[in-house]
Each structure stands twice: as C-alpha cells, then as structure tokens.
Amino acid sequence: MKYKQIGTDGCQVSAVALGCMGMSDLYGVPDDKESIATIHAALDAGMNFLDTADMYGPHTNERLIGEAIADRRDEAFIATKFGIVRDPDDPQKRGICGRPEYVKASCDASLERLGIDTIDLYYQHRIDANVPIEETVGAMKDLVTAGKVRYLGLSEASVATIKRAQAVHPIAAVQTEYSIWSRDAEDAGVIDYCREQNVLFVSYSPLGRGFLTGSVTSFEDLPADDYRRHSPRFQGENFQKNLEVLAKLREIAAKRGMTPAQFALAWIMTKQDHIVPLFGTKKVKYLQENLQSLNFVLTDEEMQQIEEVAPENAFSGKRYTSELMKLTNA
Template sequence: MKLKQIGSDGAAVSALALGCMGMSDLYGVRDDKESIATIHAALDAGVNFLDTADMYGPHTNEILIGEAIRDRRDDAFIATKFGIVRDPNDPQKRGICGRPEYVKACCDASLKRLGIDVIDLYYQHRIDATVPVEETIGAMKELVEAGKVRLLGLSEASVETIKRAQSVHPIAAIQSEYSIWSRDVEDVGVVEYCRESGILFVAYSPLGRGFLTGQVTSFDDLPADDYRRHSPRFQGENFQKNLEVLDRLREIAQRREMTPSQFALAWLMTKENHVIPTFGTKKVKYLQENLRALDYTLTQDEMEQIEAVAPQTAFSGTRYTQELMRLVNA
C-alpha cells in the first residue's frame, strides 16, 4: 500500500481511504456483517484510513467502526467529524454547531462510540457562521492538549477560513468533495492552497456519489430512501445530460481496460499527489475493484482527453440542494 504523510508528527495514511458513511446511512439498506467484512478486508490490504462522522446514522456508523476495529486498533487511522446536527423529525434537515462546549461533548461521545482513547484526525464537518472559527479550533486544540485527538482538520472550508484556523493550531487535512464531476474546489483555490501549504487534501465522493461507477443509469435505480433522490444532479434533465458526459468518459476508460470506478480514482491520483480519494463502499468486491486503481497512472494524453469531454462545467446541477450549498466552501 502506498502511504502519504499527514501532519508533522510522522503519521502515515494509505493513499486511498475508505469512506464508511454509506454502511449505516443514506445509501439504502444496511448490512453490518458485510460492512465489517469490508472494513477488515480494507485493513488487510493496508488501507488504514477509515472515515466516519457522528452525523452518519446518526451515531450508528461510529459504533459500527468501533466494533470492526475492536481487536485491530493499531491497524486503523480513524477520522471522524462533528458539527452537523441532524433533525430527528426530518432527516433532510441539518443544523450546524461549532460552539466550544459542543465540540468537547461531541468528542467525548465519539470516543465512547468508537471505543478508542484518541481520535487520529478530528474534523469540523461544516463551518458554523455564527461562531468564529478561531473559537471552534481553540476548543479542538484543547482536545489535542488533553490527548483525546491527534490531528485537526476542516471539511468544506474556504482558504480564508483555513488560514484563520491555522492561526490557532496547525491543520493537517482538508476534506472537500472532489472528483471529475465536482471540481469547484479548484475554482476557489482550496486544492492549490493545500498543495502549497503541505496540507493533505482528502477528497470525499471521488466516485460522484456512485454516479461515476456507471451503475446508476436511471433515477429509479436509487432506493426509495436514498438521499441522492434529493440531489439536483440525479434529477430530470440534469441526470440525462450527466449520463451523456459519463458515456464519453467510459469510452476513454474502456480503451485503457479500466472500470469507470478505477478510472475516476486514477484521475484524482494522477492529477494531484497531495490528494487522497475517500471512496465509499459496503461490499468487499467493490473495495477490491477500487484498490486496483492504485496500479494505474493516467498519461498526459488521457488527462487531456478527459479535460476535453468533461471540463469543470461539463456536469449539470449543483452537488447539493440550494440550502446545503450555502454550507460548502464557507
């Protein structure tokens, strides 16, 4: 397994990370037995970077990971997050909280659910516009000093916010959505800033929420409780236009004898050396398929072909609803 350094203390994480959200929430039926088998298969393959959050479930995903790593703590680098508050009466509604007392309470709760003594990487999941980021990071810094957290990160933060956070404590990782079909982090300068500052960029949804795998060919392919039914990119005319772009990308992948998933992951790893794709799956077979992306490096000609058929503006629809888009790159 290829490794990348994170932070300044010599910690190393696998070049691909396993996103565990869909094992417990938002992507159809749960299968905890298969999910734990997938986590174990990832650890066996050298994938030590496991990504979760307290809002996944909510809470149940951290419990699942805790069960999976109970006897394998030394094999796992655990990243979790706080800051998104789920509405118990409406799963589609979200609140944001970055108050210092909330940060500390969330950390203690996550440690208990995960069954660990220290969180390797603790993210603020979304930026709370009502609380100065310096105050939130200040509370997170105290968690580091208390030995409850090793490294700090931010998710969906702007360059300005990252700089303000760094004035309080070093930021080891930035997590934002980044894939062939979601490249706005390039426009706002976050990818470039992380590269220049030595911050690891963790790309979530590198497979476009499953769209880039080619397995979702119709809106009806999505389970009734799948949250992607609410995503503008999976609806109506947007969805049909996006399928046309995907067909052109698949032609390039087929010439290289790569699956669409491998192709999408290889694009990210070829494009940016400081980026770690965090793909989500709850099945061992897809884990194994995705890991084979590590064997590929796309050529300059292939990268140019991709840019020609899928430039930054190629895909239609925003990646979140209008309400949730206000919370990204904040």
C-alpha cells in the first residue's frame, strides 16, 4: 500500500480510499456480511481510509462500519460527514443544514453509531448557503478542541468558501467528485488550490458511479431502487453517447492490460500526487481489482490519448439533477 500525508502532524492515509455508501444505500440490496468482509480485506491490504456519512442509510452505514472496525480501530482512519438531511417521505429530496448546534449534535450521534471516541476526518457534506461558513467551521473547530474530531474537511466547496473556512481552522481535506467523466473541479480551480495549500483532495465517484467500469451497459442493468436511474448521464441519448466514449477508453485500457476500473483510477493518480481516489464497492473481488491500480502509472502518451478521446465535457448530461447541482461548488 502507498500512503499520503494528511494534515501537518505526520498522519498517513492510504493512497486510495474505500467509499462505503453503497454497502447500505442507493446501490441495490445491501449485503452486510459481504460488506464487512470487504472492509476487512481493505484493512488487511493496508487500506486504512474508510469513508461514510450520517445520511447514508440514513445512519445504517455508520453502524455497519462501527461493527466492522470494532476490534480493529487502530487500523482505520474514519471519515464521516454531516449536513445533508434526508426527507423520510421522499428519499430523493435533500435538505442542507450547517447550523452550529446541528453540527455538534450530528457529531455526537455519529460517534455513537460508529462506536468510537474520535472521528479522524469530519466533513461538511454540502455547504449551507443560509449559514455563514465561518459559523459552521467554528462549531467544527470546537469539536476538535473537545477531542471529538482530529481533522476538518469540506465537500463540494468552492475555492472562495475553502479560503473563508481556512481563516477559522485548517482544512485538511476537500472532497469533490472527480473522474475522467467529471472534471468540474479542474475548471473551478479547486484541485490546484488544494495542491498549493497542501490540502488533500479526495475525488469521490472516481469510477463514474460504476459507469467507467463497463459494468452498466444499459439502463435496465440498474436495479429498480438504484439512484443512478435518476442521474441524467444514465438516461436516454446521454447514456448512449457516453457508452460510445467509454468504448474508446476501454480500447486504450486493454492495450495496457488494465481493466476499465483500474484504468480510471490510474488516470486520477497519474494526474496529481495530492489526490486520493475514493472508490466504492461492497464486494471483495472488486476491491482487489481496484487496488491493483496502484501498480500502474499512465504514460504521457496514454494521458494524451485519453485527452483526445475523452476531453473535458466529452460525456453528456449533468452529474446530478438540476436541483442537486445547485449544491455543488458552493
């Protein structure tokens, strides 16, 4: 396993992180036994960076991770998030809350579900436009002072917001969607800013919500309760156009002897050294396949070939619905 530094005190996290959301929510029927086996396999491989959030389930994913690491706490670096409030009557609806009292109550609840004393990395999941970021991060700072949190992070935040947050307390990590098919963070300047500030950039959905693995070849491949059915990129003409781009990428990957998933992860890790791809899986076999991406570095020629067949904006459709897109880069 390779590692990268987070923060300024020498703490090391694995160069790839395991996203645990799909183990409990949004991607078909959960299988807790296989999911726990996957978490254990990750830890066995030295992959210590585990990512969850209170809204996954909601709440059930944190409990699952807590069960999985109960006797292996010292091997795991736990990241969780607050700020997205699920509508119990309509799972597709989301609310955002960054009020200080909510931050602190959410942290206490996450600690209890995870069964730990300290959260290693605590993210604001989405920025609350109705609460000044200084107030939200001020409450997060109090959690650090109280020993409940080690490092602070933001998710889907603009450079301007990150700067304001940093004036209150150091931000150790910024999490934003980033992959061959989602490159908004490049235009927004977030990736470059994080590099300049020695802030770890965590790219979630590096496999394009499974699309870049080649496992989804038609809309019908998605389970009835799979949230990707609501994603513009998986629908109609967008989906067909995206499959055409993917076919060209798979040709390049095959020439190198890589699976599409390994190829997509290697692209991110070749891009810049301060980026940690956060891939999700609930199966041991896919975890092991994805970890092999650490053995590959793409050549300049391969990176140029990718740019030619899949330049920025090559894929069709927004990465979220219009309503959810409003919550990104805030």
